[in-house]
Amino acid sequence: MSGTFELWQIPIADKIYMIAGWQQWADAGAISSGLPQYLIELTNAEKIGQIKPDDYYLFQVPGTHHLLRPTIKLRQGYRQSLTHPTNEIFYTGTESTGLVIFLGTEPHLKAHQYCAALLDLAETLNVRRVATVGGVYGAMPYNKDREISCLYSLPALKDELSEYAVKFSDYEGGVTIGAYLVDQAEARGLEVIDFYGFVPAYDFTRLSIPLSGIRLENDYKAWFDILRRINHMFDLGLDLSGLQHQCHQLIGSIDAKIEELEQNVPQINVREYIKELTQEFNELSFMPLDDVWEQELGDIFGPLDDQDQ
Secondary structure (H helix, E strand, C coil): CCCCEEECCCCCCCEEEEEEEEECCCEHHHHHHHHHHHHHHHHCCEEEEEECCCCCCCCCCCCCHHHHCCEEEEECCEEEEEECCCCEEEEEECCCEEEEEEEEECCCCCHHHHHHHHHHHHHHCCEEEEEEEEEEEECCCCCCCCCEEEEECCHHHHHHHHHHCCEECCCCCCCCHHHHHHHHHHHHCCEEEEEEEEEEEEECHHHCCCCCEEECCCCHHHHHHHHHHHHHHHCCCCCCHHHHHHHHHHHHHHHHHHHHHHHHCHHHCHHHHHHHHHHHCCCCCCCCHHHHHHHHHHHHHHHHHHHHC
């Protein structure tokens, strides 16, 4: 047992995979924090351990104390709760396939030690492959499949990943916790894939009107597009129909918001703006062969079922 994490249960399955996300700066659309939490609830995953807090978090930096410190809830002067950064390990699965779901808080300090602890955990649990998730904002159509970018720990993974309708980024700049983990995993020969979804965001501040723009706080469409890839890659057999329904509701709510903007602020020409984005956007959709067959069969037998009724 590692001194940097603790496990209350050691799951056993023929194949074990891991999905990891964080409360982090690269969390557009709550992909990194919301998607793992959604999976925990969807699968009724059980908490089996945690990475120990150690010295990963700052208590104060001048001017940012409200962002870093633990939060307290008082009632009549008595502490009701005190929340700390958490790094929790959950598990769900069958005898054949298990899934570890890690939901953490991006460290402020000692990133190398933190990632080493997470990789130690993966090795302890015999995890075959780790998929981390994150999100960034960008100007793209809200009603199209999200652009999914990825980076990977081992060069041999590229050919396989090219079949998952992903883009391989040439980004240069500040590193994310997922990318840091990918870098450390290579030295151990571990398979770690870092998926990033691009979340629609529209900025209207340039128009000098009292309207900041549109951002998706929970981009269910990005969650769905990433999860359908991981679901297929890990052969998890997850039922994502409920999440797909939330996608439709999300798109409908944005449709309504755009209609409202057209009525109340016609000078921004929001529909024309979205139309231009759509024309320039190259949609890259992922549909596994089994999903294609399901859709084709639905197209064939759906009308016959309707006629029978």
